[in-house]
Amino acid sequence: MQGFITKNDIEAAVGAVRERTDFEPKIAMILGSGLGPLADEVDAVAGIETSAIPGWPISTVEGHVGRLIFGSLENKPVMVLQGRAHYYEGHSMSSIGLPIRVMQSIGVETLIVTNAAGAVNPEFEPGELMLITDHINLLGMAGQNPLRGPNLNEFGPRFPDMSQAYDKDYKALAREVAAGSNIPMNEGVYVCLAGPTFETPADLRFLHSIGVDAVGMSTVPEVIVARHGGTRVLGISGISNKANLDGATVTTHEEVLEAGEVIVPRLTELIRGVLRKL
Ligand code: HPA
Numbered sequence: 001m002q003g004f005i006t007k008n009d010i011e012a013a014v015g016a017v018r019e020r021t022d023f024e025p026k027i028a029m030i031l032g033s034g035l036g037p038l039a040d041e042v043d044a045v046a047g048i049e050t051s052a053i054p055g056w057p058i059s060t061v062e063g064h065v066g067r068l069i070f071g072s073l074e075n076k077p078v079m080v081l082q083g084r085a086h087y088y089e090g091h092s093m094s095s096i097g098l099p100i101r102v103m104q105s106i107g108v109e110t111l112i113v114t115n116a117a118g119a120v121n122p123e124f125e126p127g128e129l130m131l132i133t134d135h136i137n138l139l140g141m142a143g144q145n146p147l148r149g150p151n152l153n154e155f156g157p158r159f160p161d162m163s164q165a166y167d168k169d170y171k172a173l174a175r176e177v178a179a180g181s182n183i184p185m186n187e188g189v190y191v192c193l194a195g196p197t198f199e200t201p202a203d204l205r206f207l208h209s210i211g212v213d214a215v216g217m218s219t220v221p222e223v224i225v226a227r228h229g230g231t232r233v234l235g236i237s238g239i240s241n242k243a244n245l246d247g248a249t250v251t252t253h254e255e256v257l258e259a260g261e262v263i264v265p266r267l268t269e270l271i272r273g274v275l276r277k278l
Contacts, residue, residue: 004094004149009055010101016053017102021046023070025079027278028103029271030222032084032115033253034260035238036065038268039082044071050083053102057085057095074275079103086217087144088195097146097225104155104229110170110278111226112271116256116263117214117237118198120207121188124214124239126255127262129185129270131174132166132235135220136191136212144194146221147228156228165227170234170274177273183266188213190237192220198251204243215243234274238263 023046031038050056050066059066066083081099085091103111117130124130137145151158171187178185191207193199195217199207207215214237226233240259241251 003092005055005098005101007152007154009098010105012054013056013098013102014105017048017068017106020048021070023077024107025070025077026107027076027078027110027112027275028108029078029080029112030084030114031080031082032218032238034116034240034257035114035264035267036082037264038271039069039080041268041272042069042071042073042078042080044069046070055095055098057091057098059083059085060089074272076275076278079108084218084222086195087139087221088217093139093144093146093221094149096221100222100225100229100231101155104231109231110234111222111231112234112236112274113219113222114236114238114267115216115219116240116260117190117216118241118243118251119213119239120204120215120243121186121213124186124242126239126241126259128239129178129183129263129266130214130237130239131171131185131187132190132219132237133171133187134166134189135223136189136210137220137224138191139194139220140224146225156230160228162224162227165223165233166235167232170232173274173277174234174236174270177270177277181269181273183270185270186213190214190216190219190235193217199243214239236267236270238267
């Protein structure tokens with residue numbers, strides 16, 4: 001595959017999905033590190049290993065299985081991506097957008113995207129949720145934008161608006177559900193770094209100073225491709241660790257996966273509540 005995905009790449013991937021299911025999901029969910037068990041909630045009618053889909057970026061990370069599940073949750077037709085791929089695994093930014101193009105091509109109108117993130121905001125505690133109100137596209141500013149390459153006019157415009165990357169009605173819904181169910185939920189700005197290294201204390205002080213509340217290694221490319229194609233987005237981070245601004249503690253992937261165990265029940269309740277109101 002060249003540095004960008006083409007209409008043919010998307011058609012080939014959609015074809016592989018359609019050979020396996022004719023299910024028409026309206027809502028797609030992407031589950032972040034340690035959050036895969038949320039997929040067990042779905043009343044599934046079909047499942048596809050993502051390795052069977054040509055061009056699909058394969059996840060190699062522990063905590064990411066690489067499966068698409070189709071079915072219903074709270075009586076809504078959903079598809080769930082368990083195990084996303086990341087830029088640090090060697091995929092191009094553009095190929096990280098392929099799953100979103102497939103979702104858009106089979107009728108998805110809403111994307112609920114989740115991730116595990118480190119708290120840059122010192123008020124946030126591990127295990128809490130953060131409603132993503134906006135993001136900083138730091139990698140995009142440095143030239144790594146998933147929409148780089150010829151524009152796919154059938155999906156959206158050359159210069160897509162990003163003033164409302166995270167849908168304001170969905171944010172209001174998530175606030176309502178969290179308040180009604182006493183789910184601890186912060187709000188803030190997410191930044192995606194390339195990884196795989198966690199941040200140095202100086203990196204974190206920089207991120208804090210530019211207005212970042214939580215840091216991770218995903219989500220932003222997917223949201224950009226979603227918005228380009230007119231898909232409405234709800235984004236939720238599960239805070240897995242406190243970012244290490246003073247250099248006093250160490251961040252590990254095990255810690256991220258462990259926090260998932262606390263986050264999954266809260267996230268499940270929040271997402272079920274939002275789906276009921278959609
Ligand atoms: N930094 C970057 N990515 C992450 C972190 C972190 O502290 N926690 C979970 N994903």
